[in-house]
Every structure is written in C-alpha cells, then in structure tokens.
Amino acid sequence: MTDRQIAWLVSRDLLHPSLILPLAHFSNKKGITLINPQAVNLDAYKQKLEKAIKSYERRLNLVIWRALSQEERDKFKEDGPVQYMEHKEALLEALENLGWPISYEDVILLEDEILAALTYIQQASDLQEAVKKEIEKNAELHISKNKKVQIGRAFFFFPRY
Template sequence: INPQVVNLDAYKEKLEQAIKSYERHLNLVIWRALSQEERDKFKEDGPVQYMQHREALLEALENLGWPISYEDVILLEDEILAALTYIQQASDLQEAVKKETEKSSESHISQVFLTHKSQKVIARSDVTGFYYPGTVIKRISSTYALVDFSNGEIWTVPVKFTIPVGGAMPCPHLQVGDYVFARTGTQIGNEYYVPAIVIATPKREETGDKLYTVLMFNNSKEHCVRSGLIKISQTKYAFSCQYIKMVQMVDYMT
C-alpha cells in the first residue's frame, strides 16, 4: 500500500469534526450575546442552531447593536461552508474513482502495453496528482507496476494511473474541446503532465504555426507542440482535476 495515497474517508471525518466544533462555538457565542428577550423568541432552553436560524439570529444581533462582531460571525460561517464544500468535493472524487475503476477501456490499453518491462510511461504522483515521465521496472500484479520516475524516485503505481508513451503509440488527431495531458516544466528532467483542454489548433494555412493552445486545469493558457499532448477521456480529465485539488487541500490543512 502506498502510504502517500489520500485517505478520503479520514479526510471527510476530519472535516465533519471541524464543522461540529465551529458550529458549537458559533451557536454558543451568539446565544450568550442575546438578551433574554431575544432568546425567548426561539422558545428553546439552550443555544439554537445558527445555520437553521441564520436570518433570525442576525436580525436579533442587529437589534442589539451587534454585541459581537458581524465579521467574526461571518468568518465562522464561511469556515463551516468551506468545510461542507470540501466534503462534497471529496465525495465527488470518490465517485469519480469508482467510475474510473469501472471504466475498463483505457486501463485495458495500459495493461496490454505494460506487459513488458522498460516500457516508457507517464505515471501519476500521489503527492501532487501530476503525471511524470518514467520507466516500468516490472509488473507487481495485474493492477500495479513498479515505476522508475525520471527524477530518480521509484514508486508502486496503479496501472490505471499510467499511460504508455513513445515508440509506436497512436497519435490521434486533436480538435478544439478535446481533453489532454499537457507537458509542462521548464527544464529537461523536470517535466510533468497536467490535465488541460484544447482551445485552439494550428492553422493549416500557416505551415510555421505548429502550436496548440490549451487551457490548463488552473485556468492558465499554454502553447504546446503536438508531441507534448496526450489525448485522454473526459472522465480521466475530470478525475485528475479533482484529485489535484484534493491533494492541494490536504497539503493546506496539514
């Protein structure tokens, strides 16, 4: 088992605990700030749920001249909403993983080409979510391969997260709207591939124009030669974008 794989269930549980903590704190702070007259309007003996009575509680605080800062209330509310968003994104990512596992066509192609060691590939890093050039050392099982990355690191990678490159590999025609992995990196040996969408193709009448324009996963535009683009499915594109965002969130929280 690769120790760097993101445990999404544990990640979601951590977020849920944070939400409960924020909600308890927010509910208690607001309740303590209310006058007895305002408390009586809710007909409850203790703190009420802020998210369920948001408008009424904000109105009550305004009537009291904001005994606690409006900015502090909204800050806690934003933290709760952000955590809820992250939980939904984690669930979406888990669903994407499930769909990717069920999708057999691309993984079947990879397995066919990975039957031989020394196959050149790009393979996903669990740390960044990007795909890096490497060479298959050996097949460990029907679903995992040992890959020697170009940066010198060796990792066990699921076959479904590897793509054969070089040699007699197909080079399908690309058109606007196609999903690709685009090669980036400024130095040889430091290159990697990220999900992107083709937004412009070379103009045929201008023979010197050989560059494709792509929109990267982070909304930046780049110009790439055809050899720096690998066509992928929409499912793989969506999954890769979500995975990159997820590992970046995990890095931010740890």
C-alpha cells in the same frame, strides 16, 4: 482520473491539493497528476472535516446565544443555543437590534469556515466517485480485452486494441 480532469478540478478550485493530495505531481501549467489516488484516505479527511464542522457550529451557536439578551432568547422558545444555520436571519436581526454585541465579521468568518468545510466534503465525495468510475472503467476494459466468444465448440479470444 486523467491529468486533464484533475487539472480542470484544480483550475476551478474544486480540489484543494495542499489538503488532500499527498501523492501528486504538480506541473507549471496548474496541472496535478495523482500518482496513486487510492492511497489518499478521503474518508478520514471527510471525517476530520465533519468533526471540524460540528465544532465550529457548536462554537457559533454558543457565541451567538450568549450574546443575546434574555428577551431575544425567549423568542426562540428553546432552553439552549439554537442552530445558527436554521435561524440565521432571525439571529442576525436580533444581534443587529442589540447593536452587535459580537462582531458581524466574526459571525461571518465562522459561517464561511463551515461552508468551506462542507464544500471540501462534497469535493472529496466527487473525487471518490470519479476514482470509482475510473476503476470500474479500467476493469471493464480489462475484462473486454480478454473476452471469450464461443462459436460451436471452439473458443476464440478477441483482444481489444
């Protein structure tokens, strides 16, 4: 990944350097240079995010479920908490009808945290893909620099400059 690509990711808040870049050089021009992108364990980072998402979703579902009246719960025809993200509009309407027994801001805060974590997972996946492409590109360049061409019985080496 080039300095320019990394700077672009950072300038558009597509990369959160404090969370995933332990081996980086920061410049005063909002640029970041990865010193060793393979040393960043993005898979572990994504697993932690997925665990946090599950925890936040469980918490959000449970908090909302407990705030609903039995009459509102019966509308969903489920024994336990329903998935907030799947029934968002109906759940928000039910909470509004009940006079917001839990704060709207608290609900939105948890939802925003879940969405932010999903965004970070996508960014980590994008970064992994970019690093993979860069490695493949460098490998192809290395192979093509040392390519052998056979003409008759003689081999010629054509280095690429």
